[in-house]
Amino acid sequence: MQKNIFETVVQNESIFLDRNIMSQHYTPNKLPFRESQIEEITTILGNTLQGKRADNLFIYGKVGTGKTVTVKYVLQQLEQFALQNNSSAETAYVNCRTHNSKYKVLLNALRKFHPDENFIGFSAAFVYEKLLEYANKSKKQMVLALDEVDKVKDVDELIYALSRGNDELEHGSISIIGISNNLLFKDRLDARTKSSLCEKEMVFSPYNAAELKAILEDRVAKAFKKGAVEESAINCAAAFAAQETGDARTAVMLLLRAGELTDKAGLGKVTDAEVKKAKSKVEEEIIFNMIKTLPSQQQLVLYAIASLTVNSKGVRRITGVQEEGVLFSGEIYDEYKRIAKSLEENVISSRWYRQYINELEIYGLILATQSGKGIRGSTRLIKLGFEAKKIKEVLEGEIFK
């Protein structure tokens, strides 16, 4: 009898109890190492429960430091408390990456307060008035959390409008929590909006390895079956993430991938080895995505480097030492021109080609050094940052499609 193709998937015992807990979108109900921040925000927002306006708050911190979850957690607690105690605090959370203008932000916030009405198509002024009216009539203390505020095109006007709104209100108030992972963003603001938004400020610092470990242990206990993840594997994932960014998201992601690899191989237990494999897999994904999103001309330049390297034309003796895969800037440009012509693509100038080389170096796809003493005057020695064969394969898929 023919086997159904899904049979193997179901049959294979998984080491996961609940994979969702390792997903990016999961919000844990416990936030270790953020107690002090939670307390601080709680104190600031506490005003709203006494019918007063809370100070505006600006939160800064790198990716994966728990800004969003912490704020969401406090907001949720605030609403719950207000509901139980008949207080007039109400909150709205807006992600400004998708709602990236003053109008869209206001519209989205309004939707939270009037869930069954549709305001699409109304003017910005109307939406703004409606928002104020809601606060005024129901005497609400509103808290608006604006995640990734830096993405809003007209932030100055948005913040200005919201804080000016407070002067017009007889009852109720509006307070803003701005969240950003861009520290330079603050300096881009108009002086007035800056002092308005940053009445209170907070910084979320990256987690260190020990903290990451504790966070991971917490998640693993719920997401995996008992004993399915070795302690050293957790240490390993925590160490990798701490070393790079201190980002909890990548640490969790690393363990998720390691778990998937373990399941696939039917090993039943996640060890260091799987975490290491997962790490190189994740890195590979990042590199491939980077290559795929490169402009096509830049892909051709990279392809020229890869194919020259594969054809082992790059073995050079440099200051006596033989080094593999090192190419001269000039020969790469020649090869690039040849390839571009054969594909009937237009050929970029040598100046812009150099610009591309510099960018590729910044991305870490190639390593480039100034020749210094001994070779061809001043030129650059260029070497691929990763395995030439693989890069060449990926590019062939991209270029010749």
Added chain:
DNA sequence: CCTCCACAGGAAGCGCAGGAGT
């Protein structure tokens, strides 16, 4: 020593798309 080659990278300018202003 001078000149030429091979290359790096700054400055200016050009054509274009897309957003802002009216």
Added chain:
DNA sequence: ACTCCTGCGCTTCCTGTGGAGG
């Protein structure tokens, strides 16, 4: 719907650096 402006990708031109060779 219209123009106007701005930023971006790119070319052209140029100056500078350092080895190779007469």
